[in-house]
Amino acid sequence: MNFQKIGLIIRREYVTRVMKKSFILLTLLTPVLFLLFIVIASLIFAYEGDEKKIIAVVDESEMLNKAIPDAKNIYFKFPQESLEQLKSEVKEGKYDGVLVLPPIQVSNKEYVPQYFSDKRLPLTLDETVKDVVRSKVRDFKLKAMGITAEEMDRLDTRIQIKPQSITDKGENTSAYSNIIGAALGYIMTILMFMITIVYGSFVMRGVFEEKVNRINELIISSVKPMELMLGKIIGIGGVGLTQFGIWAILMPIVVMIGQLLVPGAAQNPPQMNPEMMNQISEFDFGMVINEISNQNWLLILPALIFYFIGGYLLYASLFAAIGSALGDDMNEGQSLTLPVMLPVILSFYIAMSILRSPDSSLAFWTSLIPFFSPIVMPARLAFNPPVWQIGLSLVLLFLGVLASIWVAARIYRVGILMYGKKANFKELWKWISYRG
Amino acid sequence: MxxxxxxxxxxxxxxxxxxxxxxxxxxxxxxxxxxxxxxxxxxxxxxxxxxxxxxxxxxxxxxxxxxxxxxxxxxxxxxxxxxxxxxxxxxxxxxxxxxxxxxxxxxxxxxxxxxxxxxxxxxxxxxxxxxxxxxxxxxxxxxxxxxxxxxxxxxxxxxxxxxxxxxxxxxxxxxxxxxxxxxxxxxxxxxxxxxxxxxxxxxxxxxxxxxxxxxxxxxDQFKKNIFKIVFDGSMPSVVPAKYEILDEQRDWVKVKLQPEQDSNALLAQFMQAGCQIRLFQEVLPTLNEIFIEQVGEANRQSA
The missing domain is CATH 3.40.50.300 (P-loop containing nucleotide triphosphate hydrolases)
Structure with a gap:
């Protein structure tokens, strides 16, 4: 291996791509589009609708005391008229509808108020009305059963299971471990998935273009096919790192700008039902920060980097082999790319399911197999998997990378000099077995 | 070297x-x-x-x-x-x-x-x-x-x-x-x-x-002793009698000599008959001819 020549190839692959207008545009525009998306999405979320509803209430149950607080965009009136009169007033447009609350008993498991109108209530308003009625019914029942609100509050008990590890590892796990772990695992998995698919395809396209341009033979008379392949893979990997690096810097800025433009909208979308609000208010931000900083980053970060590199090399080399086996028409290549895409997509789904059970046997086995481990293991990292598993998985991944580069290089060296038709798997197998 | x-x-x-x-x-x-x-x-x-x-x-x-x-x-x-x-x-x-x-x-x-x-x-x-x-x-x-x-x-x-x-x-x-x-x-x-x-x-x-x-x-190795003569006048009658004519036109002729025949003697026939010689040339095989002959032979042998 001539590292100086690999260096030249890496440089060319990197520079020509990074200097391309399309690269610069895509890299800079993505955060801008993201910003636009945040702003528009928050505006849509923040849009509360301008439909104001005035609803006449006929309270046959007499539990309301003629008092329902006006909810958002809904105004409740308690006119004296009969139902028939009110109905005609709805037609005249004085009210939007009439809500009839039938009599109620404590034993009622179901309560069916009627809403008279020719126009149905919009979904969100429907929810609001239900919520109002539900809490009134609750109050009514409590009162009828002789339970005070205080007693009721005492019935509610907040439960939190605090995980305590038995072995003395001094792990400071808290109740949020699982949620934070899942979130981190989710982000890592998505990143890995994108990197393998997107930059793997870049490698494939690059190899294919060299082949179509008929430049391979000229290059190969100066450098070994292995050197060309590795240079290409590493160069494009560098392009990927650059792109993600820029995004890693720009995205937080964009999110900050987004919050300035639409204050509060981004992290606090309205229309959430009260239970969710409740959960979120229990969500202690300090604990989250604490939990994130309590992660064993000294282990996770290097492991992540190795999985990034390993996963990228493994799949990019296979994509390079596929690119070299393509014919002059790239669209014919579907049958060749599928076997490489399949494990990537599969491991993505495995990773998603593992977030719920990070220590299952599926998680264990798939995080050892090199095809899956680069995507599956990052999903588990935040759940503190045993160190020996990470070690074994990385060793196996390393061997897997060597094997896939070896196989890919053997296909590549033959493939890049074959012109015309795309190869099938039988031919690929023959190429692997050709000597020097 | x-x-x-x-x-x-x-x-x-x-x-x-x-x-x-x-x-x-x-x-x-x-x-x-x-x-x-x-x-x-x-x-x-x-x-x-x-x-x-x-x-x-x-x-x-x-x-x-x-x-x-x-x-x-x-x-x-x-x-x-x-x-x-x-x-x-x-x-x-x-x-x-x-x-x-x-x-x-x-x-x-x-x-x-x-x-x-x-x-x-x-x-x-x-x-x-x-x-x-x-x-x-x-x-x-x-x-x-x-x-x-x-x-x-x-x-x-x-x-x-x-x-x-x-x-x-x-x-x-x-x-x-x-x-x-x-x-x-x-x-x-x-x-x-x-x-x-x-x-x-x-x-x-x-x-x-x-x-x-x-x-x-x-x-030289694959030449077939073929000569081309371009001349003015009529071809001496001994030539068709003694030599193998491969091709001829009004003012030229292609002759294949047998191993014992001599190119100078052939030229002499024309000169004695009073023909004006414009060109006398040995026709060498083109590479293409050698190639086709040799490849054909190789294919026959392997067949």
């Missing part, structure tokens, strides 16, 4: 034996023709010489030493399937290719400028390849091949797709480089191109060399 030597070189792809125990010596400083039909094994031989693939058996010596990585600088190779990075600028591209050959950046730059001046394309440095016409691209391709001043220039079908102007330009350059000591291997299936350029040739068929020699030597 030989610039290139193949010793018992073989190469197979699966069951297909592309090159079969080939022995070949190419002396330094000549223009050598590697001839054969498509699929004869020429490109595979060249790929082994350029180190793109390795032989299964045998040895390849370049300038007396077995091929290794350092020979990359000694060889300039123009493949039959050629191309350049379409989106790259001419100057950048040539520098890149030269540096892959191991040339320092500064030296590469100077040489590229020289070559571009020679081809009168100095103002193309900043142009992308895809902006150039086909003929212009071929000039750049040629520069890429010879930029590092190789000892051995290998050209695989160099004139395919070239317009007549570029063909002559490149022929001139080949001769010029050859005159200054570069050995040239010229691979083609177009025989007529070889006759005027090559000093020595070898014929390849089905992975084997079936004939090797100098141009004049081969023509």
């Amino acid at each position: 030989n610039i290139l030597e193949l010793q018992g070189v073989s190469k197979s792809f699966g069951d297909f034996r592309a090159v079969n125990t080939v022995d070949l010596q190419i002396p330094k400083g000549i223009i050598f023709g590697l001839l054969g039909p498509n699929g004869a094994g020429k490109t595979t031989m060249i790929r082994m010489i350029t180190g793109i693939t390795g032989p299964d058996e045998g040895r390849i010596l370049i300038d007396g030493t077995p091929i290794h990585a350092d020979h990359i600088r000694d060889i300039g190779y123009m493949p039959e399937e050629r191309g350049l990075y379409k989106k790259m600028k001419v100057g950048d591209q040539l520098i890149y290719l030269a540096r892959l050959k191991g040339m320092p950046r500064k030296e590469a730059k100077d040489r590229i400028r020289n070559w571009m001046e020679r081809f009168q394309i100095s103002d193309w440095w900043e142009k992308k390849i895809e902006e150039l016409s086909k003929g212009m691209q071929q000039k750049v391709q040629f520069i890429a091949t010879v930029l590092h001043d190789p000892k051995l220039l290998i050209l695989d079908e160099p004139f395919s797709g070239l317009d007549p102007i570029n063909t002559n330009l490149i022929k001139d350059e080949i001769h010029r480089m050859n005159a200054s000591g570069t050995s040239v291997i010229f691979s083609t299936h177009r025989m007529e191109q070889v006759e005027e350029i090559c000093e020595q040739i070898t014929l390849v068929n089905k992975g084997k060399l079936i004939l090797t020699g100098t141009m004049t030597g081969l023509k």
